[in-house]
Amino acid sequence: xxxxxxxxxxxxxxxxxxxxxxxxxxxxxxxxxxxxxxxxxxxxxxxxxxxxxxxxxxxxxxxxxxxxxxxxxxxxxxxxxxxxxxxxxxxxxxxxxxxxxxxxxxxxxxxxxx
Amino acid sequence: xxxxxxxxxxxxxxxxxxxxxxxxxxxxxxxxxxxxxxxxxxxxxxxxxxxxxxxxxxxxxxxxxxxxxxxxxxxxxxxxxxxxxxxxxxxxxxxxxxxxxxxxxxxxxxxxxxxxxxxxxxxxxxxxxxxxxxxxxxxxxxxxxxxxxxxxxxxxxxxxxxxxxxxxxxxxxxxxxxxxxxxxxxxxxxxxxxxxxxxxxxxxxxxxxxxxxxxxxxxxxxxxxxxxxxxxxxxxxxxxxxxxxxxxxxxxxxxxxxxxxxxxxxxxxxxxxxxxxxxxxxxxxxxxxxxxxxxxxxxxxxxxxxxxxxxxxxxxxxxxxxxxxxxxxxxxxxxxxxxxxxxxxxxxxxxxxxxxxxxxxxxxxxxxxxxxxxxxxxxxxxxxxxxxxxxxxxxxxxxxxxxxxxxxxxxxxxxxxxxxxxxxxxxxxxxxxxxxxxxxxxxxxxxxxxxxxxxxxxxxxxxxxxxxxxxxxxxxxxxxxxxxxxxxxxxxxxxxxxxxxxxxxxxxxxxxxxxxxxxxxxxxxxxxx
Numbered sequence: 001x002x003x004x005x006x007x008x009x010x011x012x013x014x015x016x017x018x019x020x021x022x023x024x025x026x027x028x029x030x031x032x033x034x035x036x037x038x039x040x041x042x043x044x045x046x047x048x049x050x051x052x053x054x055x056x057x058x059x060x061x062x063x064x065x066x067x068x069x070x071x072x073x074x075x076x077x078x079x080x081x082x083x084x085x086x087x088x089x090x091x092x093x094x095x096x097x098x099x100x101x102x103x104x105x106x107x108x109x110x111x112x113x114x
Numbered sequence: 115x116x117x118x119x120x121x122x123x124x125x126x127x128x129x130x131x132x133x134x135x136x137x138x139x140x141x142x143x144x145x146x147x148x149x150x151x152x153x154x155x156x157x158x159x160x161x162x163x164x165x166x167x168x169x170x171x172x173x174x175x176x177x178x179x180x181x182x183x184x185x186x187x188x189x190x191x192x193x194x195x196x197x198x199x200x201x202x203x204x205x206x207x208x209x210x211x212x213x214x215x216x217x218x219x220x221x222x223x224x225x226x227x228x229x230x231x232x233x234x235x236x237x238x239x240x241x242x243x244x245x246x247x248x249x250x251x252x253x254x255x256x257x258x259x260x261x262x263x264x265x266x267x268x269x270x271x272x273x274x275x276x277x278x279x280x281x282x283x284x285x286x287x288x289x290x291x292x293x294x295x296x297x298x299x300x301x302x303x304x305x306x307x308x309x310x311x312x313x314x315x316x317x318x319x320x321x322x323x324x325x326x327x328x329x330x331x332x333x334x335x336x337x338x339x340x341x342x343x344x345x346x347x348x349x350x351x352x353x354x355x356x357x358x359x360x361x362x363x364x365x366x367x368x369x370x371x372x373x374x375x376x377x378x379x380x381x382x383x384x385x386x387x388x389x390x391x392x393x394x395x396x397x398x399x400x401x402x403x404x405x406x407x408x409x410x411x412x413x414x415x416x417x418x419x420x421x422x423x424x425x426x427x428x429x430x431x432x433x434x435x436x437x438x439x440x441x442x443x444x445x446x447x448x449x450x451x452x453x454x455x456x457x458x459x460x461x462x463x464x465x466x467x468x469x470x471x472x473x474x475x476x477x478x479x480x481x482x483x484x485x486x487x488x489x490x491x492x493x494x495x496x497x498x499x500x501x502x503x504x505x506x507x508x509x510x511x512x513x514x515x516x517x518x519x520x521x522x523x524x525x526x527x528x529x530x531x532x533x534x535x536x537x538x539x540x541x542x543x544x545x546x547x548x549x550x551x552x553x554x555x556x557x558x559x560x561x562x563x564x565x566x567x568x569x570x571x572x573x574x575x576x577x578x579x580x581x582x583x584x585x586x587x588x589x590x591x592x593x594x595x596x597x598x599x600x601x602x603x604x605x606x607x608x609x610x611x612x613x614x615x616x617x618x619x620x621x622x623x624x625x626x627x628x629x630x631x632x633x634x635x636x637x638x639x640x641x642x643x
Contacts, residue, residue: 027423030234036126037127044129
């Protein structure tokens with residue numbers, strides 16, 4: 001019983017540790033906003049774009065290069081980019097020996113200057 | 115050409131989640147894509163707004179432009195049609211040739227901003243030109259028009275509110291060819307008639323009308339653009355210290371910084387006397403009367419590039435770190451509120467002894483609003499600071515405790531007819547915190563708002579409530595108590611400017627509740643097409 005509890009705690013700890021997000025934002029930039037606000041916090045008033053990015057790497061090229069969306073998506077540049085991983089993403093990467101990497105990306109474009 | 119998308123919506127809410135409020139349509143106008151001639155694109159957007167107004171008049175519905183939705187009431191809301199002008203953010207440089215022949219303004223200090231520019235965009239553009247706003251609110255997310263129209267203030271004791279730097283207003287007051295107006299003070303003309311003509315406006319120079327329209331609460335027409343006077347860029351040095359209550363309140367009521375026991379050692383003159391600061395703000399924990407106050411004091415200095423970016427250290431007084439859960443617990447077990455506020459002082463008040471230097475745009479920078487937030491703020495005379503604070507404290511302790519803390523700021527009088535900063539020096543008492551629902555153990559937020567108004571009137575303390583904050587706006591006789599004959603002046607100017615039809619179009623539930631507009635009694639008038 002004690003072993004099961006220990007494993008459970010270990011598993012939960014790993015699951016929590018594997019779920020994380022990193023957000024980078026431009027302090028001098030102005031985000032695109034929405035008029036009808038939803039949710040809470042940082043994204044409430046901002047026009048957020050959410051995409052799932054999956055990188056499949058070959059044995060020759062093992063460097064992921066395109067985790068960010070194409071710059072055409074934000075013609076005035078990015079206000080912020082956040083990537084999130086969860087336990088499933090970590091397990092997928094582990095099972096495939098790091099050949100498949102998946103993250104969720106949320107990005108906000110800069111408002112056009114006129 | 116400028117284009118508008120129309121989205122059917124069921125409801126709209128503020129950024130601080132003070133609604134939701136039912137609504138039908140959200141218009142969103144984007145500028146013509148052809149970059150180049152700014153005046154041409156600006157005028158093109160005016161045509162588009164007039165088209166929308168024409169549609170609203172024909173459909174017999176109201177129309178209200180929202181800014182960034184930062185006000186904590188339904189002041190920016192309309193139950194029929196709303197307009198998002200965030201993308202309308204042209205800024206037009208003012209040249210010598212654009213100046214009025216009798217003006218005393220320098221062209222280098224004048225800038226025209228279209229309605230959708232946020233305070234952050236304005237500050238950034240001014241900084242790129244070596245200039246700065248004269249005053250700012252605590253944050254920078256409001257649009258310039260939203261901030262001006264509701265009287266957003268900082269705590270600049272010798273400057274005034276954001277609207278005090280505005281010298282010209284471009285209003286669209288209807289769909290007709292004569293409905294584009296550019297208004298200035300007669301006593302302080304800024305731009306030439308030729309400039310007004312270039313944006314297809316007729317000119318009105320009238321001090322009274324200007325003063326009423328500047329804090330127009332969205333009810334004087336669609337504010338297409340504002341001309342503001344900036345000043346040379348400067349730096350602000352911010353200090354946060356503990357100060358004993360006696361010294362804090364002595365300074366608050368007298369501004370005797372030279373004679374005060376409280377001094378920042380390097381902010382003294384050659385005689386060793388304390389300098390007069392740019393900004394003076396007190397933070398008060400209402401649940402520990404023996405506790406000293408926290409003071410935020412800011413001094414103005416000439417601009418210099420040699421300073422570290424202050425923004426990582428600047429933390430807004432927004433309760434952004436408190437989860438909504440705390441409000442729920444507080445509402446259920448109200449005796450915990452003082453303990454929670456005491457325990458979370460470090461999160462609520464700015465960090466002590468951390469000195470910061472930056473431009474106004476950097477110090478009053480991005481804030482993240484999280485959770486359902488309320489804010490009360492009202493101005494009293496400087497000489498009434500102590501008794502007003504005592505009464506306010508008494509109310510929030512007797513009827514609360516309220517899950518929030520008190521701030522006290524000081525602002526020079528504004529000239530706008532309905533500026534809530536109307537006293538020679540207005541002491542702004544404010545309380546920000548998390549919304550709560552009342553229950554058997556605790557009064558509702560609305561009940562306490564009513565009690566504050568009732569008790570201040572009962573005590574004969576003159577006050578005026580911040581237009582962008584939570585309040586019992588329908589309290590009988592409130593407006594006349596706060597502004598006396600100024601309310602009639604404001605209404606009269608509005609009637610002079612707007613046709614009866616457009617008075618209805620530019621009214622909303624907020625103005626009706628407050629008694630500023632009375633759509634039911636406006637006589638109908640045939641629409642000229």
